[in-house]
Amino acid sequence: MQKALSHRTSSPLSSPQPSPSLPECDRIIRSNSQSSGIIKSPYYPEPSPRDILCHYDINGLVDRQNLEKVQLFIEDIDIGEDYVEEYVDTVVARGVAVGGAAASAAAGRNVARFNRSKCQNGALQAYTTRASQKSLAMYKIELQEQSTTKVSLPIPDYEFCGTSGNGRFGSYSITSDSPKMLLIYDTFGARSRRGFKVRYQFSTDYAIPGTAISGESPCHFQYMSTSAIQGTFNSPRHPSNYPDNTYCVYEFHGQPDEIVRLTFENFQVEDDANCSKDFVKIFKWLPPKLEEEGQQQQQVENLEFVPVGHYCGERFPGPQDEDSQIMRVTLNSDGHTVYKGFRARYEFVKRQPPDKKCFHSITNIGGGVINSPNYPHKYTTNKTCEWIVYGRSKANKILLTFDIFSIEGNPNEKKSFKSNQTKLSVEIGCGNAVLKIYSTSRSNMPAYELCGDNDTIDNLQIITKSNVLRLKFVSTAKATGGKGFRLPWTEILPMKGGRCPGFLCEKSGHCIPNDMKCNGVANCGKNDRSDELKNCETSTLNVVLCVLGVCFLLLILGGLLWLYCKRKKKKPEKDQKIPEVRIVTGVSEKRPRSANRKKRRKKRRMKEKTEMITIM
Known part of the structure; x- marks a missing residue:
């Protein structure tokens, strides 16, 4: 984050000393459980004195029961000269803004990043992260130890300067990542301007990823498949202990063709026999029966859930696949013992047709x-x-x-x-x-x-x-x-007149169907194999004899079939026609004499009258 006060780092100028005698300067503000208030520069709205350095230490609650974060809302800024900015089109998790249109556009989102921003002659600087606050603490130590005051301020996370007129800052806000936020008001070399006015708000920091919504509990988070198809969620402050008397709700909303799957990675809440003290409950959405398809939107708004799991202690929940478009998880804690809670994953997947094999x-x-x-x-x-x-x-x-x-x-x-x-x-x-x-x-x-x-x-x-x-x-x-x-x-089977209509197991006393005897599976229950031992030898012998008899019968039938086929091959078929050969020797016939008699006789003598007649 390339960000500094140029008049501090470009020359070894002296840092102004804190001014504890000024009103509204060097304040320590502590939370009174989600309290809020106003911080103003000295003499606001009158011009602030020049060359002053005011510290504002804002502390949220941190104890076994509470964990807070600090939100700061900019209401008015009139400090030093207008800012100079060089904007880089990059989106990051936490932004750095210095007023103007870009800051206004990023209001409430903290995503606009400035590669370099310089406030000329004075600024309101905010240290919102643990790392920057640690650097600031080291700066104070060095400032006390140095004989001179040639010590540069550490780089802040945010700094504000210029004038907030014309909606330049809008409803811009910043949030700390811990229960603490530090502000420094610096007017070194600046002209006298009216200073600043900001509003702080302490809110419970549940340290839960997700979108916080207004619902039935302050700890209410929503996860939409349109925003992310998978992610994590956890109990408040995990892996630290969750607070007493807490009720948290986690809702998962998929599209009509999607289902929700939940997988728990670790789990530890207070244990008791009935899971009535601290517990986690899992619900699936019960869609009402629709008369018309057009009622789909109405049924999503009227959510009705049925419980599918109730867990406490270290009874680890298994993966949840309830074929449901919407699911809900709740965490309840009482006013006694607390534990580290849970961490889980959610995933939205496309609904598949049922697998008939499964x-x-x-x-x-x-x-x-x-x-x-x-x-x-x-x-x-x-x-x-x-x-x-x-x-x-x-x-x-x-x-x-x-x-x-x-x-x-x-x-x-x-x-x-x-x-x-x-x-x-x-x-x-x-x-x-x-x-x-x-x-x-x-x-x-x-x-x-x-x-x-x-x-x-x-x-x-x-x-x-x-x-x-x-x-x-x-x-x-x-x-x-x-x-x-x-x-x-x-x-x-139920007993009838004190008698078992099937097989009565010797040890367990269960009455089971007769066809479950001697099937190779112990059907009488644990430590009872009487259904596989009693009379199973005779039954086995009968089965063996039966199998041998069937095999012998099949062998005889096979032999008879073979003989029949062999004889059938030797006998000619009735419809088969055998060729017959006859040799006929021509014999002269007496024919009546006629004019061509001699001619025919001569022809018959020259030709051997032998014919082959084949009768089929």
Whole structure:
């Protein structure tokens, strides 16, 4: 940032000394919780004295509960000579403006950058960043230690001079990146002008990327796909602790042909059994049924959400793919213990038609096995698959067991490593892949979110309360791919008159269909293989004998067919015609004499009358 006061840096002139005896000069301003006020130059609106240097130290609240930033609004400027500027057409994150039309155009946005700007003979300088404030602190130390006052002021982040008439500054404002802002009013060598008048405002700094909006909470942020298709969001002040008694809302709005995906990278809030103290809730938009397509805009304005996740402690949320155009995340904290909160990513992606290979509706069978995509190989990344199992009777229940289970991550695991001699601990969780299990087909909140391996889930088995079981597997593009899962499921039949109408498992006591016996899968539940041991030897022998009998019968039929074909080849077919050859020797015939008799006789003698007659 090439920016300086030319009269300071071009010659070793003395810096003016602070003037504490002047009114409105050298003030220390402290916040009274989101308070505001006015700062004016000495004697404003009367002309300010020449060759003075006033300091204004503006401090927001910084403690366990509060974190504020400072906003400064320019209301009037009349300092020194008009500014000279050289404008470079570049857009940056934080701007440097020195009044005029360009400053007015950048009002409230802080994006217009000036490559060089010089205020002639006086200016109001603002130090809004931690780096510039540190330089200013060093300047004060040097100024006290020097026997002379030949010390140059550090380069400010913003400086204002000239006259703000004719709307030159408009409603221009600047914001600090910390709870502190420093102002210096310098009239060295300037003519007596009326000075300045600015308004300061302390506001809560949530340190959350996103667009702050007026909503149901001061901590309300919105993310639109028209602005960015992906990005990050976090709890207030993350990775520092979030404040007490906080309610934050994050809303994600995609286009009608888009859906929202959320992935949590770390997560830690206060823990309790019911997640009623500090917690994070995730919602999906529930679009109303439309009579006409023209009501699309009205339905977006009337938002209705249903919860799809409720988390606290270190129960790491898995990736969220709810096939929803709009989603919402909320953070609630009570007045007690606070933690560092969370950091997550959002992404807007185009809605794709359902993959028939990855959406399964299973009916009219008593049991089976659910495998992860591409099993027994590594599961597919960036994939969402769903299974819905319906029992044959509403009185039945579904038993789900975990034969093989291996999904990357662990909801309770932390990975520690050293960085720059500092030991860091990062939650792994189920951030890249998760298996969600729902209690009913219409449930929005999963009863289980699982990742890890068989040891992690500790021989888990699930029995539904109804005859429906719903599972959803979600993996992100960052997933490395694990072995996946193999989950046997079985219908549990109700007892009738105290008797099992199917097979009664010896250890678990479950009543399962008879056709689930001896099928190579343990259908009775964990630690119970009675359905694969009892009477399975006889059944196996019967199967073997049956197979041998069928093979013997096929062998006999094959032999008979071979003999038949062989005999058929030896016998001529009825319709086949055999050529017959006859040799006929001509015999003279007595013919009545006539005028040409001699002629014919002579001809017959010269020719052998032998003919080959072929009768087909």
